[in-house]
Amino acid sequence: MTPFSYERASDAGSAVARVTANPRAAFLGGGTNLVDHMRLGVAHPELLVDVTRLPFSRIESLSDGRIRIGAGVRNSDLAADRIIRGRYRVLSQALLAGASGQLRNLATTGGNLLQRTRCAYFQDVTTPCNKRNPGSGCSAVEGHNRDHAILGASEHCVAVHPSDMAVALAALDATVVVLGPQGERRIPVVDFHRLPEDAPERDTVLEHGELIVAVELPALPVAAHSVYYKVRDRASYAFALVSVAAALEVSNGRVRDVRIAFGGIAHKPWRALRAEASLRGAPATEESYGRAAEAELADAKPLKHNGFKIPLARNTLRMVLRHLTPGAQR
Amino acid sequence: MKASITLRVDGEQRSLRIDTRTTLLDALREHLGITSAKKGCDHGQCGACTVLLDGRRVTTCLSLAVACDGATVTTAQGLARGDELHPIQQAFLDHDALQCGYCTPGQICSAVGMLEEVKAGHPSFVTEGLTAPDELSDEEIRERMSGNLCRCGAYVNIVAAIREAIGKGATP
Numbered sequence: 001m002t003p004f005s006y007e008r009a010s011d012a013g014s015a016v017a018r019v020t021a022n023p024r025a026a027f028l029g030g031g032t033n034l035v036d037h038m039r040l041g042v043a044h045p046e047l048l049v050d051v052t053r054l055p056f057s058r059i060e061s062l063s064d065g066r067i068r069i070g071a072g073v074r075n076s077d078l079a080a081d082r083i084i085r086g087r088y089r090v091l092s093q094a095l096l097a098g099a100s101g102q103l104r105n106l107a108t109t110g111g112n113l114l115q116r117t118r119c120a121y122f123q124d125v126t127t128p129c130n131k132r133n134p135g136s137g138c139s140a141v142e143g144h145n146r147d148h149a150i151l152g153a154s155e156h157c158v159a160v161h162p163s164d165m166a167v168a169l170a171a172l173d174a175t176v177v178v179l180g181p182q183g184e185r186r187i188p189v190v191d192f193h194r195l196p197e198d199a200p201e202r203d204t205v206l207e208h209g210e211l212i213v214a215v216e217l218p219a220l221p222v223a224a225h226s227v228y229y230k231v232r233d234r235a236s237y238a239f240a241l242v243s244v245a246a247a248l249e250v251s252n253g254r255v256r257d258v259r260i261a262f263g264g265i266a267h268k269p270w271r272a273l274r275a276e277a278s279l280r281g282a283p284a285t286e287e288s289y290g291r292a293a294e295a296e297l298a299d300a301k302p303l304k305h306n307g308f309k310i311p312l313a314r315n316t317l318r319m320v321l322r323h324l325t326p327g328a329q330r
Numbered sequence: 331m332k333a334s335i336t337l338r339v340d341g342e343q344r345s346l347r348i349d350t351r352t353t354l355l356d357a358l359r360e361h362l363g364i365t366s367a368k369k370g371c372d373h374g375q376c377g378a379c380t381v382l383l384d385g386r387r388v389t390t391c392l393s394l395a396v397a398c399d400g401a402t403v404t405t406a407q408g409l410a411r412g413d414e415l416h417p418i419q420q421a422f423l424d425h426d427a428l429q430c431g432y433c434t435p436g437q438i439c440s441a442v443g444m445l446e447e448v449k450a451g452h453p454s455f456v457t458e459g460l461t462a463p464d465e466l467s468d469e470e471i472r473e474r475m476s477g478n479l480c481r482c483g484a485y486v487n488i489v490a491a492i493r494e495a496i497g498k499g500a501t502p
Contacts (some may be wrong), residue, residue, distance in 0.1 A: 080447075
């Protein structure tokens with residue numbers, strides 16, 4: 001590990017100023033991804049600014065019905081929060097589907113959004129990787145790519161985003177609140193993560209020095225009737241091959257409101273707007289669900305080893321929608 | 331780069347001067363001689379290094395010691411009261427819940443922390459309705475303990491040990 005200086009931030013403004021001033025500085029949250037990257041040689045900051053003791057560890061109900069989640073709230077505390085469990089079930093479930101009890105006690109809301117791909121080539125500094133070393137090439141395009149993207153990839157990068165939480169937040173139309181040198185700005189979660197295009201080294205639209213201070217959830221009645229379903233190689237403590245975050249409201253046999261996002265299939269949480277558009281107002285039937293899944297996955301492009309993800313994503317979405325349909329048997 | 335920190339470890343106040351790169355795991359093992367926290371994968375994937383940090387179970391291989399300044403740490407060797415083993419420790423012995431024993435201190439700390447989470451009403455991914463479970467099924471125990479791998483495959487007896495410890499009044 002490269003030597004680094006460590007500072008504990010006394011307030012958010014000075015933390016932003018410190019990191020902004022030094023291109024090789026980084027914020028330290030729970031550290032569960034960053035410290036691993038420092039050990040692997042993927043990241044080598046020369047200054048860490050610890051933001052875990054800043055006053056961002058509260059979950060607040062705002063007067064207009066929104067929920068404001070401090071960026072420092074630990075994943076375990078967010079998952080267990082009574083309001084989140086009751087009104088945003090999909091978020092609680094997504095958090096509980098991620099990592100392990102020990103890691104959820106460390107990992108923060110802001111850090112979870114900023115975790116990086118688990119692509120084996122990205123984490124192996126002996127192999128070419130455009131995300132780790134821009135311009136060096138992508139080892140996964142022609143390599144082992146079973147875990148990789150089927151939507152939104154580019155010739156430069158086929159990695160997938162690893163977060164479960166972010167998939168639920170994308171379905172819920174959450175907003176990321178960011179503090180930068182010029183003050184606060186608000187970024188919809190669906191616009192927060194990027195597709196790789198020709199700059200896969202940039203996971204998100206954050207500028208260097210910008211600090212996530214909170215995530216806000218809109219008041220969203222449909223979210224009470226939601227679920228997170230994760231398909232993985234073992235029953236627990238594994239990253240998603242495919243996951244689906246969905247919320248569904250059916251009225252008089254027709255879809256009144258619906259929110260869908262996929263995990264494990266793209267460089268960012270994949271909000272399924274085409275599937276949603278196809279479902280809104282349609283009969284809440286198996287046929288509609290199949291059509292919606294087809295619409296969303298029409299542009300899917302398999303790599304050599306991950307073609308199974310296309311039917312897996314289609315069938316997982318259909319199953320989840322069926323599960324959320326009133327009167328459905330589990 | 332060096333830093334000075336203090337930790338309360340297994341009931342004792344300890345001061346140490348460390349390189350900022352030192353993880354909490356290495357601080358415990360290499361600086362304080364507390365070897366019950368084990369180094370397995372060193373990447374947060376196996377759980378062998380689990381301790382209770384301010385009462386919550388965490389992996390120590392991904393925590394920088396400098397960031398833990400002032401914290402209270404309980405390792406497996408600090409769980410016993412004198413000669414009296416913690417109920418989870420005793421249950422692991424009674425059920426032969428190990429083979430080589432390398433993952434055991436982490437398993438035990440994780441189980442203790444896990445039962446505190448249950449007591450606080452935390453659901454797990456398999457908890458129906460996301461309400462606090464009244465009792466822990468084997469499925470619940472397995473899901474909640476999935477962060478601790480056992481390469482010997484002693485899982486059957488680990489689940490049995492935890493189930494019995496709960497039955498004998500270990501929280502919950």
